[in-house]
Amino acid sequence: MPSAKNLGGGADVTLDDTAFGAKFNGPLVHESVRAELAAKRQGTASTKTRGEVRGGGAKPWRQKGTGRARAGSSRSPIWTGGGTVFGPRPRHYTFKVNRKERRAAFRSALSIHADRGSIAVFDPKAFDDVSTKAAAKLVTDWGVKGSLLIVLGDAEERVALSFRNLAGVRAVIPTTNVGVADLVGAANVLVSPTALEELTARAKGEKKEEASA
Template sequence: MADAPILGGGTLQLDDAVFGVEFNGPLVHQNVRHELNARRQGTSSTKTRGLVSGGGAKPWRQKGTGRARAGSSRSPIWTGGGTVFGPQPRHFTFKVNRKEKRAALRSALSLQALRGSIAGLNVTGYDVPSTKGAVATLAGWDADTGKKGTTLLVLAAGEEQVALSFRNIPKVNVLPADGIGVADVVGARRLLLTEAAVVELVARATGDGSTANTTTATEA
């Protein structure tokens, strides 16, 4: 069973069934596309010649004016006319089944574990919001690993108070364990997880509602 250091002391055990599987690039890519496409609004809209007002009468007679023939002022070649092949409201989503989503999440988490870019967070020190303390915690992690980058802090239900300390720090994203996607995990340089968040992630990635004995923390 893999493990990750807990910032401030201790070790967080990670379930190999979720954090120790082989990376599946095509599956992760498919799920990232699925999630990013679902975030697109798809509300771009243009008017065709059938939607533009006016143009009921022929602008001028067919012959004798010396000008080109014209049947309607709603023609796409006229200023103010309709648009040809312009964007219309649509959705960009496509189906990814549940097993594929779980497998992709396991693959993304395993990649972070393989890189050694996962650490645990002891939430007991954040009963009172303290951005200064959160910055110091991350600075200590930077000093230990020599690496910086976007940090994704994953919290479990009931740990919203911890988010108040980290949410205003640049390059730190705070998300609940039941709300993160494969794109969030892949897009982060490193993951900061609470023990309860790991339990919820294991439950999500395995599809097992029972989260007992999935992780343990060992004090240093």
Template sequence: MASVTVKTSSGADAGTVDLDEAIFGIEPNVPVMHQVVTAQLAARRAGTQSTKTRAEVRGGGAKPWKQKGTGRARAGSTRSPIWIGGGVAHAPKPRSYAQRTPKKMIRLALRSALSDRAAEGNVHVVAEWGFDTPSTKGAIAALAALGAEGRVLVVLSRDDVVAYKSFRNLQNVHVLEVGELNTYDVLVNDCVVFTSQTLPTATPTADAEAAS
């Protein structure tokens, strides 16, 4: 079972913690991660695109000219899709892009993503952030002390409001509550920082179960 050194926000060692093999030690399932991330991104689409068909465009009730004898092509309406100002053929309409993804697949994808980050040594655990007041400068110093580089995902508990306010203005940091932990955000960031309270286990709390 892999273990990670727990650190304080100043970078000092505060013991070690074993990473749960069921969450951080499995073989990443790439196809499942791909399918789950695709579904997540699809669900973000607004789906509000809308254009008018020939039945919805204003006008065009009268036949432009008689059927025969003019030398021109037959036409029954000025709102035909081939006319300027006409309707749109096969017009896009509002729709939902959401995909149904089984819960077991979502949980497997999240465990795969966390295992991939753990295998690379990019899972960090801090005992607690310990900010008395919101401090962006303090947040930068804490991440540097932990050795968290690149894009960083910080996972906080719901009541850790001061830490949230400290990290939220950093461009390369994404902050989530533990109940919002998901495959896409783990994969899109270079490393993940948990607190001792938010570190997932195989016997989930209510928050960690919601995250999976």
């Protein structure tokens, strides 16, 4: 059975085998990460075509006799200040990943952390009084290297105040906002018991997934 280190002392926390013992599926994880990152793109880049650029209504010079190339408009794409050909237009980048595929990718991301031993559980009650020093000591005592993702329950937002300014902390987010990209983008994951239960429920399909997941 997979397990996670208990940073509060005591025995390691046993993890659900369905949620944390899945075989890593690289293609599904890649597709889910692409979908999540694409959904965050604004897609507001826009350029004007020659028909939208102001001016250029009159022919710059007569067709023949000037010795210059023929020109019908000063807003031609080959002119400075002219329109853009095939430039970016407002669009959306989102694409659909099936719910079962997203869930399988989510299990893969959780399982890879369980397999590597890069996931741990801590007691959030120790941070009812905000203390960045205590949070730094907790992480240092864990002894891991690399970026760190802190996952909390929705009602534990106060705990985030102790961790958010630590060096190496990639993000401090509630379970409802955790996506596959967040999990695979962090070298280590630190979760509260409540967050662990919610992540397990999401991975097993016992809790409704967020659109971003």
